[in-house]
Structures are given as C-alpha cells and as structure tokens.
Amino acid sequence: MNAHLKRTFYLFVAGFAGLVVMLAYWQVYSREALANNPENGFQTQRSISSPRGLILAGDGETVLAKSAKRGTPRGPVYDRVYPLGTPFSNVVGYWSTRYGATGIEISNNSDLSSVVGEPETLDDLINRATGGPQPGNNVVLTIDPGLQKLAYQELSASSTGRGSVVALNPKTGDILAMATSPSFDPNEVDENYPELANAPDAPLVDRATQSLYPPGSVFKVITAAAALEAGVSPEQHFFDSGAYELPGYTVHNFEGKDFGDVTFTRALAYSINVVFAKIAVNIVGARPLTEMALNFGFGDPYDDFSVPVSGSSVNSLPPEKWTTGTLAQTAFGQGEVQTNAFEMALVAGAIANDGELMEPRLVREVRSPDGIILDKPTPSVRRQALPQSTAETLNEMMQQVIIEGGLTEAEIEGMKVAGKTGTAESGNGEPHSWWITFAPADDPKIAMCVMIENGGRADEGALPIAARLMKAYLVDGV
C-alpha cells in the first residue's frame, strides 16, 4: 500500500509545482500585459494616492485641472478637479479610475503623474528623501482661457448648438482655442459616463478633431492654391454660364446664380463653383489637386498631436481613377472630401504664415511643482505647404473675399482680414456652415476655423461667430 501512497504524494507534489508555475505565469510572464489591461484599474487606483500636477492655461495662471486632497480611512486620496469644467474638457480631458483618461490628462500623463525616476530638481530630491508627497509636474497649455471660454459659449448658443472652433497662432502653431459643442463636465464623468457615452449628440466626441464633414467652399482655397501653382493668375478671366455639364454630373452655382465673365479673384470672392470646377478639370488635374491637399495636411492623422485627430481625406480612390465629375465636385469641397475645423484652421494658418505649416501644439511647457521649466519645445515647421509667393497671392485673394464679397461683418477696423466661406451640402438637413479666417493679414496673429453643423449659410452661421471671436481676441483682448 505504501507504494500507492507515495505515488499519490508525488501527484500532489506535481500539483503544487503546477500551481507555482501558474503563479509565475501571472506574476512574472503576463504581469505587464495584465497591469495595462483596460479592465484593470490598479494603476489609476495607485495613482490617486499621490497628487497629480496642475494643467494650466496659456496665461500660466488659470488652473484647468488640479488634485484635491480628501481624507479617507485608508489615508489621503486625491480627487481630480476641473475648476473651469465643460468649455475645456475636450482639451484637458478627464482622469477617471473607472473610465480611463483622455486629453492632456493622458497624453502628458508621464509629466502629470507623481514622479518616478531620477529626481529633476533639488526640492524633488529633498521631498523624496524625506518621504513627503511627490506631486507631478505642471503642464502649461497654449490655450487662451478667455478665447476658449468665449468660443464654447458661442458654439452652444449657435442655431444648432453643434459645432467646433479651432484658433491658432499661425507663426508658432500654438492652439489658442479648440472648442466643441455639445461637451461634458469632466468633474462628473464618473457619475454620468454611461449616459454621456450613449447620448445621441455625442458630447464625448471632440468635433474639432475627431469628426469629419464635407467642407464645401472653404476647400476652394486649396483648389485655388493648386490653380496658382498650375499657372493661373488672380486676374485671369473665366466665363461662368451658371452650369457646367460633365458626363454624368452637372455643376451648378450656390443658389443657382450665374456671374458671366469674372476674374479668378472674383471667382473666389463669389465662390463660383462652375469656375472652380472648370479650372480643376481643364487646368489643374486630379493628382496636383490631391497633392496640394496632402501638402496642407489632408491624409495626416497628426499622431504626435496631444489629442487624437481623425485625418482628413480627399477621396477614397486614387486620383488616376477619378471621373471628371469627381474632380469637379472635389474642386469645391463636395464629393467625398472630409475634414474638420482643426485641419481647416491649419490650412488658414499655413496661408497666413507665408506657406509654412507650423507644427500644431497644445502644450507650451512643462514645469516642476516649484516652477522650474523642465521642457519648453520651440515652435517648429511641420511642412512648407506652398511656396511663399503663392501663399502671398492667395492671402491677397482671401482679403478680397471679404472686400469684394461684401462680408462687412468679418471686417475689423484698422486691420486687413482674410477669409473664405463654406456652405457644405450635408446630405442631411441644413448645410454645414464654415468660415476660415486670419488677421491681421499682413502680420497674422490668429487663424481660425468655425464650423456649425447644419448651421445654414456660411455668412449666417459660422462667420458672425468667428467675427466676434476675432474681435474679442485682437481688439478687446479677452
């Protein structure tokens, strides 16, 4: 019988050894994978036991996110508080132990979270040596707090309440405002997440960067750039008969108008579809038009930007396979062209900045808790979107959009202003309302794109909002 007992004992030994192997599998082999599993809240759980750094607006003073201490039986816990709430939530993001993190909270998590690694300042070293709490570093954004707040207010007061604004400094790429509506209060994400995620108007989606819409006539600035590169001059004359027949597709002008003999500058000012379609089909061609759009950042997902961006696109087919109808529609931003306020603001910025597309950025600097600058990247050029001379010509033409087009509302006293309207067929209800602009046109300080979903005509939806925001920023100094 003893042999049987021994054999059974060996079986048990094998069983115990198996358990140790299983433990080793979890605790060593798949440890990291499990720690990073989205269902695993331990990392955020652990992180709430020390304060995160501040997120500050572009003025370096306005606090957008901070950690507030709360005593619990298990010791202090730090809650994330967003003093300015909803208008900034698409940029700042939220930090939830249950629902993960978004925005700057996650893109700059390694700066914000309590420091691990080499101490970076003397205070840091002393703090660590004495075992005191080690707050994370502070992140200073490029956002102008007043403009951001105003932009959000304008959007939520717009005709549909759905839209987005992106404003940037054309010379540095600093994002001055990036607003979306409807949005959400980041202070209440833990309580409201399921409703927010399922709400029909998608408040968690940042319309400025993540949604894609047909741009309509604002895209004509890209077609115009391609035409100038192809040798078209601003004074060149074209004839508009009100319709342009192509195999399987006929181009009409907005509201069925016809303008007769016009210069290229006037064609842009009056946003004449027929002329732009003719230029695209007869002069520019599909590939150069596509390449110009790519130069301006279409097709680029901006992976190194702080928040996720849906890349804009011209068409699903390669240009060689387009029909002339496709090319004609693309010329005035219909067909399959898809973009958003973020991309169109960059387009406006590149034209304003002599053709240089600056690297867009939301973070200006990272400071230690005691204020020492740890990281302050200098602005950099992402790409030369178009030659300087072409950009200057296009700049002039865009100033004429306001002057010749009689868009007096967009004018700012004592300043040259450039812009372009867009009223895009949305396929669903009222057209989308677009307006891109920059000013002062001879020394640009701000470029902006306003987009109102189903907002109707450009000069009734997006333009007035942009005009108020531009004046607030340039004249009143918000």
Next chain:
Amino acid sequence: MVLALLVTTLGFATLIFVQEATSPPLVYGAYYAGTLFVLYLGVRLLLPHSDVLLLPIVTLLTGLGLVMIFRLTYNVEGAQKLALTQAVWILIGSGALFLLVLFLRNNYDRLFDYKYLLAIAAVFLIASTFTPLGYTVNGARLWVDLGPVNFQPSEFSRIALVVFFAGYLAEKRDVLAATSRSFLGIQLPAIKYFGPVALVWAASLGLLVFEKDLGSSLLFFAVPLLMLYAATGRIAYVLLGGVLFCVGSFVTFLIFEHVQVRVQSWLDPWQDPDGTGFQILQSIFNIADGGLLGTGLGAGFAQTIPEVETDFVFSAIASELGLLGATAVLLAFLAFTYRGTKIALLAEDDASKLLAFGLTAMFAIQTLIIVGGVTRAIPLTGITLPFVSYGGSSVVGNFLLTGLLLLVSERAGRRETEGLTYRDGRWVST
C-alpha cells in the same frame, strides 16, 4: 513553533505600521499565541511520540490567515470584527483538537467501530441543509442555522466519511482487491462488498450536487477514490472514477446554469468583465500586481475581489507577498501534506494508514482546488483554503483533521521508539 508565532507577530506589526491602523487588542493576540502554545505543549505531553511539525505548520497558517483577514477587513464597514471572530474560531478549534486527543489518545480505533454510524451521521449532516434550518449562500445551499451559530455541515461530515471509508476499506481490502468478475475488461469486485462504499459515496455526492457545492463535491468524489486506489492498488478504480467524473461533470454542466457560468468565466472571463468574470479577473489582476516580491502587506488592492477573506485569501497573499511569499505558503501546505503522507506510511495497520492518507489527501486536494481556482488553472469552485481562509466550520474541521493525524502519528512514533521497524510489509521486532 516559536518561529511560526514570530512570523505572525511580524505580520501584524507590519500591518499596523504600514496602515497606521489601530492595533487589534493585544490581549487577543496574546490569547491566540498562548492558546496555540499551550495546545502545542499539551499535545507534546499527551502524545509525546506524535509528529512535531504539524502544529507549528498549523500555527503558521492560521496566523497568516489572521494577518490577512485583519488586513483585508479592518477598515471595511461591518466586517471589522472578522479577524477577531476568526481568532475565536481558532480557539474553539484548538479546544476541539485538544478534547479529541484527550479522549482518543489510547484507542482512536474506537472510531472505526462506529464507522457505519459515522457514515449515516455524515449523510444526515449534509442532508440537514435541506431542513428548514438550512439556508443558501451564493447559490449553494450548504449552511445550517443553529441559533447562535451557523455552520457548514459538509466541513465535518467529510472527516466522518474519511473515517468510515478508512475503517470499511481496511476491513474489506482483500475482497475488494480480489477480482470476482469483470465488466468491459474492467475487473470488478463483488457487489456485496463494494456496495456500501458506493452507496455512501453516491449518497453524499448526490446530496452535495443538489446543494450546488462544487468544491465539496469534488473533494467528496476524489478523496474516497484515492483511498480506494490506495487500499486495493487497482488503477482501474481511478480510471473508472475518472470516466464517471467526466460524464458527471458534463451532465452537471448541461443541467446546472451556475456550473455553466463557472466554466464560462474560467474559459473566457473577458466576455463579461464586470459581471460573471469580475471575481476571477480581479483575482488575476491582484496576483499579477504582486509580481515577484509582492506589493508589501497592506499595499495591494485585494479588497477589490469579492469574498477575498474566504475563498480568495490566497490571491491577497500572492498580491501582497508576491511569487516568493505565495510559493513559501504553498510550501507550508506541501510540508503539511508531506508530514501527513509520512504518518500514513509509518502507520501500522491498514485502517490507520487509510485514515491518515485520506485526511492528508483531502487537505492537499482542497488546497489544490482552491488555489488552482483563484489562479485560473482550473474552474473556480467555492471552497476554503485550509486554516487560512475565514470560516468557523472550516477552521474547526481542519483542527479536528490535524488531531486525527496526530493520533495516528503517535502510535507509529511510539512503536518506532520502542524498537520496531517496518520490513516486508509488516512491523517486526528487531
């Protein structure tokens, strides 16, 4: 023994320091240490030849259990007193062990004379959960409410059943091993002798299946089977049992929804990470969080696991003590199993051998089932980790189990010191 108590004290000291917790009344700690120490001395006195390692291991494991339960519950609303309750249960278990040793120190064979009575009592004990006194916890009806105390009868009845099987199998060992007929190539013993074994086995198993207590059912199935194998040496029994087990498992899987849920959440817990898969996933996350060296006592998140202080206490240990600590704890369990097997090997008569073996096998399998369950090696079945998990019936039952092992070891130890050796299958004088 002193080492075991020191480890427990160190554990508590660490916790109190790390968590800035108020100390549990030290006097209770003194009671705990004192009782186990007195128990140890008492047993040394009553059974001077018995195994010297069993009680220190038990002290280590119960001490570790107390530390973990205290750590996991001291700041949980409504559960702060669990560690204290557990300490009281340990005292009761110690008392029960002492009484058992006191009354049966010369002739524990008396138990075998009452084996049928014990078997019937065991079956009735399990069946008692179907009386109005019984109630259901977590889908399994295995509790009995006796006024001031609630207990799980299966924790005790399984010890009684092991005694029965040991007595019966030792008596009928030869006839069971003799092959009188064969069925489908498997040689079977006469129904007459096999009957009672099968009957008791089936009765207890059947009842447990109806109680929906998967862990205990598995124990009740595997332990008698291994005892049968040990007694007869016929691997055919194990094979037949294995086949029966597969068929039975499949049938239960088809019939009972809660079994399907268990298997589902074992195979793919990610399917419903916030529902059926929640407990096992939290367990795995905690274990992984521990890594090689653990987070340190009190620094883990094991409280996220539902029922962590009972069935999932091992996950908390693995989380806070790491792979090394958890392996050390498993080694302590293995050491107990080793000593138990050794007691069985050294025991003189068949009944004692089978008794010691059966008890040891039950202890080992129970550990393997629950640790395997919380580490997702096998489907999870609700069962306690012997001595460590919170649970009165379990603690007292395992103390009784230890007491029986001590009794068996005493006799063998005495024979050995009195100059007898084991040779050619029998004890002979040298």
